[in-house]
Amino acid sequence: MSSPKQDIILQLQKEVLSMQRLKKGSAQNLNTGLWEVEQAFPDHTFPLGAVHEFISNASEDAAATNGFMMGLTGQLIKKGTAIWVSSKRTIFPPALSLFGIDPERIIFVDLWRQKEVLWAIEEALKCDAIAAVIGELSELSFTESRRLQLAVEQSRVTGFIHRYSPRIENVTACVSRWKIKPLASNANGLPGMGFPRWNVQLQKVRNGKPGEWQVEWSGGQFRYIARPVISITETPKRKAG
Amino acid sequence: MVRRKPELKDVPFVMAAPERGRMVIKAATPLAQAKGIDVEMVVADCRAIMPELQVLDDKPGIAEKLLNGLAEWCLRYTPVVAVDLPNGLILDVSGCTHLWGGERPYLKDIIAKLTAFGYDVRVAIADTIGAAWGVCRYGTISPIVAPGKQSDALLQLPPAALRLDPAILERLDKLGLYEVQSFIDMPRKALRRRFGDTILSRLDMALGLEHEVIQPIQPIEPYHERLPSLEPIRTAKGIEIALKQLLEKLCQRLIEEEKGLRKCVFKCYRIDGIVQQIAIGTNRPSQNVVHLFKLFELKIATIAPALGIEVFTLDAPVTEDVAAMQDTLWNFKEGGNGTAVGELLDRIAGKLGVDAIHRYLPDEHYWPERSVKVAASLTEKAQTSWRADLTRPIHLLPKPETIEVTVPMPDYPPMLFIYKGVLHTVQKADGPERIEQEWWLQHGLYRDYYCIEDDNGARYWLFRAGSYEQGDPQWFIHGFFA
Known part of the structure; x- marks a missing residue:
C-alpha cells in the first residue's frame, strides 16, 4: 500500500472517530499502565467520556470486576469524586484504599428499583463535576444505554456499568464490553496469596480490536502478565470397574 | 353551629359538657342568656328555667379548633394573628389598617364579615394587648383607643378587664374596688402586698409599661416572598412562572445577605381556601435559582390547582451562611466544583429520598461490620485515616x-x-x-x-x-x- 493511501485511511479513521464523538479535544488521558490492553482501543487510548459495560455472572467474578473497575477509577478519581449507584451493594469501602482510592471520595447511592437506579446514573453522568460514575444493575436495554451514552457525550464523564448476572447479554450502546474473571495469584513460591490477578476479556470495543489479557494489580497499578503457555492437565477420568 | 344547622337560628340553645358528674353549660346563645341562663350553670337547673332549651354536646377541643380556624381566616387582615384562649384573637394591625381606609372601616369590615358568618364578635384597637383586651370585653364607649390613651380608656372598666385571676377579682370586689380607676393610683407597694405581683404586671401590660409578646399562629418567616395573581392560575406553566419569580426575589435577597437556603416551602393558596404546598431540602446552602427551580420542578405536578390559585408564597424556614468555598476537600477537576455535586445530590435526594445517599468514613474498630461509619454530611472529613495494612475484601x-x-x-x-x-x-x-x-x-x-x-x-x-x-x-x- 502506498503511503498517500495510508494517510487517507488515517485521515478517514480520525474523521469517523470525531463523528462518533470519541475523539477528544482535551489532552486528558487515562494512564492505565497497560500498554498491551490500550492497543485494542481506537487511537490507542482508553476511551474516557464514555460508558463501559462490565458483565459478571458469579459473585467471585463480580468481586474481580469491581476490583478491575476500581483500578481504573482510582486513576480517574484523583481529579474528583465518584458516584456509585447500585441496587444491591456489597462493596466494602475500606478495601478501596488498596486501589488508591480514598473511600470517602465515593458517594454511594443505594436504591431499590431498577428505574430509579437508571435515573440516578443518568443524572450523575450529566454532572460534569464528577470524575466517574459506577452503576450496578442487571438489565440494561439498548435504549437505556443510548440515553446514558448521550448523557456522557455532553458532560465527558466516564461511566462504568456493572451488570451482575443479566438475563441476556443484549446489544448496548456502550463503548466496550468487558468480562473480568479471577485468576490464581502467584506468590512467587511464598506461601499464601499473591496479588490479585484477573483474566481481562474485552469482548466488544467500538472501533477497536477485542482481546483477552491477564492482568495483575500490584504496587498500586496494573501489570500485564505475559500469557503463560496453557497446558490443560485434565484429570484422567476414572474408569469404571 | 348556627352556620351548620340553620334550624337552630331562632332557638335558644347551649353547649354543655360533663363536669364532676353533672352536665355544665359551657356556652350559651344570646337568646338563652336573655332568659338568665349563663355559663357554668348546671343543665338541670336551666331546664327548670326554660323547658324548651336545646342542649348540645360540647366536644372538648372544638372551640380551640374553631378559634384556630378563625385565626387563620383573619390572616387576610394582618400577617400576625395569635389565638388568645379561650375566646379571643389578637391581631397585630400595625401598618395594616390604612389598606381598609382607616381603623374604623377596618373594624367594621371584620365585624361585618364575622357577623355574616353568625359569630357574635366584639373588637377593639389599642396600643397594648392588655388595653385592647379589656376594652373589647368590657368597654362601652368606643372600640378604638387613641394612641397613648390606654389609661383613660381603662379607668371606667371593671377590674376583670385587666385579665386577673378570679381570686384577686373576688378580693377587689370585697374591698369595693369595682372600677380600675379606684385602685390604679394606689401605691404600688400596697397593691403588691395585698394582691400579689400579677396585678402590677397586668396593669403595666395594659398601660404599655411592660412588654408583652404574642405567639402568632403563623410564625413570621424572615425569608418570605409573596406573589398575588390578578387572575386565578390554573396551569402548570403559570405555576412555574410564579415560582421562578419568587425564587428570583428570594435568591436575590439571600445573595445580598450571603445566606443559602437549606429548606424551602412553596405554598399555593387556592380560591376555595385550600393551601397546597411543596417543599424541598438541599444538601448544602443554596442560592442558585436554576438549581432550586429544578428541585421544585420534580414536584410541581403534585399541585392540584382546582379552580385556580390566587396567592403564591415562598418561605425559606432554614437558611445557613454560605461557606466561603468548601471545595478544597474534593479537589475538583477543572471547571467543576462542589456546588455542582451538591446540586446533583439534592436532585437525587429530592426524588429518591435522602436515605439513599451514603458516604463512609473510617471508624476505629477492628470488627469488620463496625469499621466504617456513615458520614453525617458531604463535607465531613475523616478523623482517622483508612487502614491500608489490613487485607479486607472488596x-x-x-x-x-x-x-x-x-x-x-x-x-x-x-x-x-x-x-x-x-x-x-x-x-x-x-x-x-x-x-x-x-x-x-x-x-x-x-x-x-x-x-x-x-x-x-x-x-x-x-x-x-x-x-x-x-x-x-x-x-x-x-x-x-x-
Missing part, C-alpha cells in the same frame, strides 16, 4: 453465611469448603487473623479470618467463630476479594 456480605468445611485441626485453614452447594478446593491460604469481640460493645465468640484462594483463582474471606477447644465451631464466608 465485597463484604451483609451477613456472614455458613459454609461446610474440611479442615485440619486446630488452627489450619480449610482444605475444602462448600458454599451454596459448590465445592471449592483451597489452593492458597493466608491467616488466621484473629479479630476479638469488642467486649465493651458486644459479647460473643472471636473470629479467626482466613484469606482463601480456590482452584479457580477466586478469593474468599472465611472465618471460624470460636475455637475447637470450645466445642464445634461454625465456619462462615464473609466476603470476596477482588
Whole structure:
C-alpha cells in the first residue's frame, strides 16, 4: 500500500472517530499502565467520556470486576469524586484504599428499583463535576444505554456499568464490553496469596480490536502478565470397574 | 353551629359538657342568656328555667379548633394573628389598617364579615394587648383607643378587664374596688402586698409599661416572598412562572445577605381556601435559582390547582451562611466544583429520598461490620485515616453465611469448603487473623479470618467463630476479594 493511501485511511479513521464523538479535544488521558490492553482501543487510548459495560455472572467474578473497575477509577478519581449507584451493594469501602482510592471520595447511592437506579446514573453522568460514575444493575436495554451514552457525550464523564448476572447479554450502546474473571495469584513460591490477578476479556470495543489479557494489580497499578503457555492437565477420568 | 344547622337560628340553645358528674353549660346563645341562663350553670337547673332549651354536646377541643380556624381566616387582615384562649384573637394591625381606609372601616369590615358568618364578635384597637383586651370585653364607649390613651380608656372598666385571676377579682370586689380607676393610683407597694405581683404586671401590660409578646399562629418567616395573581392560575406553566419569580426575589435577597437556603416551602393558596404546598431540602446552602427551580420542578405536578390559585408564597424556614468555598476537600477537576455535586445530590435526594445517599468514613474498630461509619454530611472529613495494612475484601456480605468445611485441626485453614452447594478446593491460604469481640460493645465468640484462594483463582474471606477447644465451631464466608 502506498503511503498517500495510508494517510487517507488515517485521515478517514480520525474523521469517523470525531463523528462518533470519541475523539477528544482535551489532552486528558487515562494512564492505565497497560500498554498491551490500550492497543485494542481506537487511537490507542482508553476511551474516557464514555460508558463501559462490565458483565459478571458469579459473585467471585463480580468481586474481580469491581476490583478491575476500581483500578481504573482510582486513576480517574484523583481529579474528583465518584458516584456509585447500585441496587444491591456489597462493596466494602475500606478495601478501596488498596486501589488508591480514598473511600470517602465515593458517594454511594443505594436504591431499590431498577428505574430509579437508571435515573440516578443518568443524572450523575450529566454532572460534569464528577470524575466517574459506577452503576450496578442487571438489565440494561439498548435504549437505556443510548440515553446514558448521550448523557456522557455532553458532560465527558466516564461511566462504568456493572451488570451482575443479566438475563441476556443484549446489544448496548456502550463503548466496550468487558468480562473480568479471577485468576490464581502467584506468590512467587511464598506461601499464601499473591496479588490479585484477573483474566481481562474485552469482548466488544467500538472501533477497536477485542482481546483477552491477564492482568495483575500490584504496587498500586496494573501489570500485564505475559500469557503463560496453557497446558490443560485434565484429570484422567476414572474408569469404571 | 348556627352556620351548620340553620334550624337552630331562632332557638335558644347551649353547649354543655360533663363536669364532676353533672352536665355544665359551657356556652350559651344570646337568646338563652336573655332568659338568665349563663355559663357554668348546671343543665338541670336551666331546664327548670326554660323547658324548651336545646342542649348540645360540647366536644372538648372544638372551640380551640374553631378559634384556630378563625385565626387563620383573619390572616387576610394582618400577617400576625395569635389565638388568645379561650375566646379571643389578637391581631397585630400595625401598618395594616390604612389598606381598609382607616381603623374604623377596618373594624367594621371584620365585624361585618364575622357577623355574616353568625359569630357574635366584639373588637377593639389599642396600643397594648392588655388595653385592647379589656376594652373589647368590657368597654362601652368606643372600640378604638387613641394612641397613648390606654389609661383613660381603662379607668371606667371593671377590674376583670385587666385579665386577673378570679381570686384577686373576688378580693377587689370585697374591698369595693369595682372600677380600675379606684385602685390604679394606689401605691404600688400596697397593691403588691395585698394582691400579689400579677396585678402590677397586668396593669403595666395594659398601660404599655411592660412588654408583652404574642405567639402568632403563623410564625413570621424572615425569608418570605409573596406573589398575588390578578387572575386565578390554573396551569402548570403559570405555576412555574410564579415560582421562578419568587425564587428570583428570594435568591436575590439571600445573595445580598450571603445566606443559602437549606429548606424551602412553596405554598399555593387556592380560591376555595385550600393551601397546597411543596417543599424541598438541599444538601448544602443554596442560592442558585436554576438549581432550586429544578428541585421544585420534580414536584410541581403534585399541585392540584382546582379552580385556580390566587396567592403564591415562598418561605425559606432554614437558611445557613454560605461557606466561603468548601471545595478544597474534593479537589475538583477543572471547571467543576462542589456546588455542582451538591446540586446533583439534592436532585437525587429530592426524588429518591435522602436515605439513599451514603458516604463512609473510617471508624476505629477492628470488627469488620463496625469499621466504617456513615458520614453525617458531604463535607465531613475523616478523623482517622483508612487502614491500608489490613487485607479486607472488596465485597463484604451483609451477613456472614455458613459454609461446610474440611479442615485440619486446630488452627489450619480449610482444605475444602462448600458454599451454596459448590465445592471449592483451597489452593492458597493466608491467616488466621484473629479479630476479638469488642467486649465493651458486644459479647460473643472471636473470629479467626482466613484469606482463601480456590482452584479457580477466586478469593474468599472465611472465618471460624470460636475455637475447637470450645466445642464445634461454625465456619462462615464473609466476603470476596477482588
